[in-house]
Amino acid sequence: MxxxxxxxxxxxxxxxxxxxxxxxxxxxxxxxxxxxxxxxxxxxxxxxxxxxxxxxxxxxxxxxxxxxxxxxxxxxxxxxxxxxxxxxxxxxxxxxxxxxxxxNTESLVNPAAKKIAAEKGVDLAGVKGTGKDGRITKEDVLNAPVATPSAPAAPTTSNTNISVNVSDNGRVEKRVPMTRLRARIAERLLDASQNSAMLTTFNEVNMKPVMDLRKKYKDHFEKVHNGSRLGFMGFFVKAAVEALRRIPAVNASMDGSDIVYHGYQDIGVAVSTPKGLVVPVLRNAENMGIADVENTIRDFGMRAKDGKLSIEEMTGGTFTITNGGVFGSLMSTPILNPPQAAILGMHKIQERPMAVDGKVEILPMMYLALSYDHRLIDGKEAVQFLVAIKDMLEDPARMLLEV
CATH class of the missing domain: 2.40.50.100 (RNA polymerase II/Efflux pump adaptor protein, barrel-sandwich hybrid domain)
Structure with a gap:
């Protein structure tokens, strides 16, 4: 049939x-x-x-x-x-x-294998196929030795338009078409920078109280919540939810000439994948506990790398958090995720000498960055939002007491 x-x-x-x-x-x-x-x-x-x-x-x-x-x-x-x-x-x-x-080697080459061969510069004529009917699979290509070019090679093009060029002096260049995901990311970022009055404000937070709390309860938290690990993102999401309640403009979006104030907090979390940045959304984050936040974000990260996230999971969102600190970034100016009005940037925790009660102490400090659309959010509101985040992280009991 x-x-x-x-x-x-x-x-x-x-x-x-x-x-x-x-x-x-x-x-x-x-x-x-x-x-x-x-x-x-x-x-x-x-x-x-x-x-x-x-x-x-x-x-x-x-x-x-x-x-x-x-x-x-x-x-x-x-x-x-x-x-x-x-x-x-x-x-x-x-x-x-x-x-x-x-x-006829060409007819016995899997398209995926052909693509990898072009990227690695593998001569398919010397690769023995282990697939059905002697077909060359991508595993065969990955296990094959890479030939060193002894003479200038003409550009080779696979059926995915990937070309590898070797110049007279042996310098290699590879030309790869931009993926649809990467093209869409570029389009949205360019749109955000050109069609919004984007501004970034900064603050810094002493991470020692959160780190001490995490160290004290990490093992017990993992036992109680069936292996769920206590990270930093849970604290930041909970602090952001409370700050968004206090400053509704930061949780708003623009629709034409209207401002839409959302009565819920759908927090997008930027996740890096081999194909580009994706932003899955924590729906109704105001109703989630720290364990739920940590488990969901970890699940998002694993499935994002495998390309298993659904379109529905990446649609919507009223506010976004991005963490460049996992890659070592000390400070950055994150770009808005339209139509959202703001995005919070976390960064690397760096020990620095700080003045505390007239004395110098070495404290684990993190720079926070809030990029916002000045058409919706005034500077006062943006600063108040960051200060609220800072106060809650430096005194985590505020999140519990909502003060």
Whole structure:
């Protein structure tokens, strides 16, 4: 039975997508729910799996092709023996069965393997395939030695438009098309910088009280909350929720000529992935405990790296927190996440000499940065917001007492 493989139904916020990687080729046997293709949108990578045991018979949309919601991208033949006729037909067309296939290396290279080979500069002619019918897989390419160019090489281009150029003096340059996710990130950041009156204000916070509290209760917290680890993000999210309650303008957004004041706190948390920055949202963060916050953020981070976040999880949000400190950033000016009015930037905890009651003490200090849209938020409100965050972190009991 022939089945049409279609693109998933995209949400209204996603216009189209593109084929990222075909993991299976026509003739390869697949099992039900096995991954066959990745589809990249400007927000997430969507996976399409096999609807049944069988094999692909035809790929309609190749890697890099733009596709629409529910568009047919391939044909699939259900049935355990579906792979054999396709393979036999391919052999018959070649005229010489296995001998012809072995001489045609290009036809036996998995697209993912071809892409990696172009990036690493691997000569596919010297790679032995371990896949079905001698097909070269990406694992074969990853395990193959990288050839050192002894002479200038002509640009090579894979079917994903990746080119590797080697100049006369052996200097290598690689040209890679921007992914849809990266292009969308660039578009939004540029839009934020050009279409908002963005300003950044700074403050610093003594992290010693939070660090002492964390050290005291870390082990007990982990036991009580079934292995949940007590980090810093839980404290910052709880402090931000309380500060947003006090300064509603920071939790607002602009819709045309209207200002929308949100009666809830949906906190976006910026997460770095190999393909770019994504911002999953903690829904109704005002109702979440610190353990819930920590567990959810950790889950977001793991699934973001694997491209498993859903579009719904990254849609909306009334305020965003980004932590450049995990990479060692001491200070930065974060860019707004439209249509939100503000974003809080955390940074590296750095021990510095500070004046305390007329004495010099070495304290673990962190710079905080609040970038905000001056069209919605006045400087007074922005400073009051940061001071509220600072006061709650330097005296965590304030978060419990809401004072």
């Amino acid at each position: 022939t089945i049409e493989i279609k693109a998933p139904t995209f949400p209204e916020s996603v216009q189209d997508g593109s084929i990222a990687t075909w993991h299976k080729q026509p003739g390869e046997a697949v099992t039900r729910d096995e991954l066959i293709v990745d589809i990249e949108t400007d927000k997430v990578v969507l996976e399409v799996v096999a609807p049944a045991d069988g094999a692909l018979t035809e790929i309609i949309k190749g890697e890099g092709d733009v596709i629409l919601s529910n568009e047919v991208i391939a044909h699939f033949e259900a049935g355990a023996g579906a792979a054999a006729p396709v393979a036999d037909a391919a052999n018959a067309a070649s005229g010489n069965n296995s001998s012809a296939d072995s001489s």
